[in-house]
Amino acid sequence: QSVLTQPPSVSAAPGQKVTISCSGSSSNIGNNYVSWYQQLPGTAPKVLIYDTNKRPSGIPDRFSGSKSGTSATLGITGLQTGDEADYYCGTWDSSLSAGVFGGGTKLTVL
């Protein structure tokens, strides 16, 4: 099981909004920045959010990140069929001295 906990799947209709949660502890999310990655089928992951709430250039503002305590959230608005992918949260765990990822969340756009 992963150090960071994500729901296995979420779904919503095109045009709607969805949030994906990532739960951790004080040794990871609680005291470090979080990043989020999108992995489309058969491709390498791509960073969507870094430093908890910043978007790299080229990532639309439909994607947002936030954090509260030991949990982080990825929000996606205006859902498109092209957003169907697996999404992962990640950060550094200071107690483990290791990088950690969530188990991944599969987004289905109905």
Added chain:
Amino acid sequence: EVQLVESGGGLVQPGGSLRLSCAASGFTFRSYWMHWVRQAPGKGLVWVSHINSDGSSTNYADSVKGRFTISRDNAKNTLYLQMNSLRAEDTAVYYCAREGDTFYAMDVWGQGTTVTVSS
């Protein structure tokens, strides 16, 4: 174009060894921390190891500690992962990734190389 290209994957018997390479181009390789991340078939991402920019500091996941060694040659713009005592559970796609000018976020990824450990 910023690019990472992995190579060296393949089929190896349990207990065997393999060395993965990751060739970097389009950026100043020596300035960045680098990571290896793996993904078993149908499973999620798992962090394997990282190395700092000059190669003086490394960290490993517990599952590979003592068996895998990360290294880099900044003159050749290449990252390596030496994998020894391979087990069936090491079977995965292995990605190299660059840590950007951020906190522990991987902003450039290679296409991955597949390692299969089987007799």
